[in-house]
Amino acid sequence: MAHKTAPDAGRRSERSRRATLEAALELVGEVGYPKLTIEAIAARAGVGKQTIYRWWPSKAAVLLDAFAALGEQAAAEAGESEIPDTGDLEADLKLVVRATVDELTSPRYDVPARALAAEGVVNPELGAEFVSRLLEPSLQLYVRRLRAAQEAGQAAPHLDPRVALELLVGPITHRWLLRTLPLSHAYADTLVETALHGIAPR
Amino acid sequence: MAHKTAPDAGRRSERSRRATLEAALELVGEVGYPKLTIEAIAARAGVGKQTIYRWWPSKAAVLLDAFAALGEQAAAEAGESEIPDTGDLEADLKLVVRATVDELTSPRYDVPARALAAEGVVNPELGAEFVSRLLEPSLQLYVRRLRAAQEAGQAAPHLDPRVALELLVGPITHRWLLRTLPLSHAYADTLVETALHGIAPR
Numbered sequence: 001m002a003h004k005t006a007p008d009a010g011r012r013s014e015r016s017r018r019a020t021l022e023a024a025l026e027l028v029g030e031v032g033y034p035k036l037t038i039e040a041i042a043a044r045a046g047v048g049k050q051t052i053y054r055w056w057p058s059k060a061a062v063l064l065d066a067f068a069a070l071g072e073q074a075a076a077e078a079g080e081s082e083i084p085d086t087g088d089l090e091a092d093l094k095l096v097v098r099a100t101v102d103e104l105t106s107p108r109y110d111v112p113a114r115a116l117a118a119e120g121v122v123n124p125e126l127g128a129e130f131v132s133r134l135l136e137p138s139l140q141l142y143v144r145r146l147r148a149a150q151e152a153g154q155a156a157p158h159l160d161p162r163v164a165l166e167l168l169v170g171p172i173t174h175r176w177l178l179r180t181l182p183l184s185h186a187y188a189d190t191l192v193e194t195a196l197h198g199i200a201p202r
Numbered sequence: 203m204a205h206k207t208a209p210d211a212g213r214r215s216e217r218s219r220r221a222t223l224e225a226a227l228e229l230v231g232e233v234g235y236p237k238l239t240i241e242a243i244a245a246r247a248g249v250g251k252q253t254i255y256r257w258w259p260s261k262a263a264v265l266l267d268a269f270a271a272l273g274e275q276a277a278a279e280a281g282e283s284e285i286p287d288t289g290d291l292e293a294d295l296k297l298v299v300r301a302t303v304d305e306l307t308s309p310r311y312d313v314p315a316r317a318l319a320a321e322g323v324v325n326p327e328l329g330a331e332f333v334s335r336l337l338e339p340s341l342q343l344y345v346r347r348l349r350a351a352q353e354a355g356q357a358a359p360h361l362d363p364r365v366a367l368e369l370l371v372g373p374i375t376h377r378w379l380l381r382t383l384p385l386s387h388a389y390a391d392t393l394v395e396t397a398l399h400g401i402a403p404r
Contacts, residue, residue: 032324117380118321121323121379122320131382155401155403156401162383163396167401170373173372173375175368177319178319179326179329190365191365194365194366195397200291200357201356201358
């Protein structure tokens with residue numbers, strides 16, 4: 001029966017890993033980043049503290065993996081990782097900005113993501129890890145879609161796509177973090193139209 | 203000599219008020235909002251705790267007044283409170299967005315404002331007070347300037363100015379809070395040009 005040990009252990013490990021990430025997301029939303037501890041994550045996940053330390057060096061590392069897993073899950077559910085290219089830039093951007101609104105307003109994401117974002121605002125090391133590991137890869141999806149649009153003549157040729165994408169994610173993040181005005185699909189559509197066509201008259 | 207008491211007391215009060223606001227800004231940057239206390243503000247300001255409680259009901263109230271005073275001081279130094287209207291929308295917006303970049307990157311504002319912003323992200327009551335009392339009035343300056351631009355034919359007539367201004371303040375806030383890329387005058391100019399002329403080719 002010894003040969004069965006490895007697969008069982010693998011399944012147990014995977015269960016522990018998922019339980020740990022899930023517990024980290026729940027707890028950071030409940031107590032905030034400063035009060036989050038590996039002990040509390042271990043207790044909530046029903047795993048040993050040493051198990052967590054074997055895989056992750058810090059609570060920041062657990063939490064960043066938890067958000068990465070959440071993002072991968074969302075991408076898997078959406079069935080794709082790139083922004084679609086139907087040839088219609090406006091329609092494609094509305095689709096992705098609406099999906100971002102849905103993600104930001106879902107309690108499963110909103111509560112833990114706010115706790116992480118708040119800490120990143122005052123903790124430059126954590127903020128930089130969040131940006132390089134989680135945010136920047138998703139922004140590069142916009143860069144690629146906008147480059148394709150430039151090649152197709154649907155985006156102004158001289159624009160820096162990295163600056164252009166901030167016209168979309170900047171206002172969405174502003175409304176989300178500061179809760180100034182509602183985040184809705186109607187707003188997502190208006191934002192895409194305003195960013196594409198600009199403030200000046202055509 | 204009794205008639206001299208009132209003016210002296212008034213000067214003392216004003217000195218205590220300023221010292222309290224200054225101490226609140228310094229301390230929130232040093233210890234963060236959750237650990238900020240009225241006791242520590244009183245000690246740093248060299249005023250009695252009861253003096254602070256006589257004027258402000260809470261540490262949040264002290265801090266919001268401190269930021270309001272900082273904003274009024276900046277407006278007084280700039281010599282005006284409205285966004286200038288020279289008839290050239292692009293030039294006027296570049297001026298104000300550059301000034302915003304300067305403010306956000308000055309240590310005197312950046313450190314305490316980050317501490318307050320971080321707390322507002324996870325504390326909806328404080329966030330709402332920050333938005334209604336400090337942020338929204340400054341956004342209304344953009345609304346008025348953009349309405350004037352619409353009347354002058356320099357902004358698209360159908361735009362909602364409240365949405366349009368987010369193309370400017372959203373990306374700036376995104377770079378500032380998340381520290382994704384540098385905030386510079388060159389970026390301010392590029393942002394204004396991109397927001398005015400849009401992503402789509404003209």
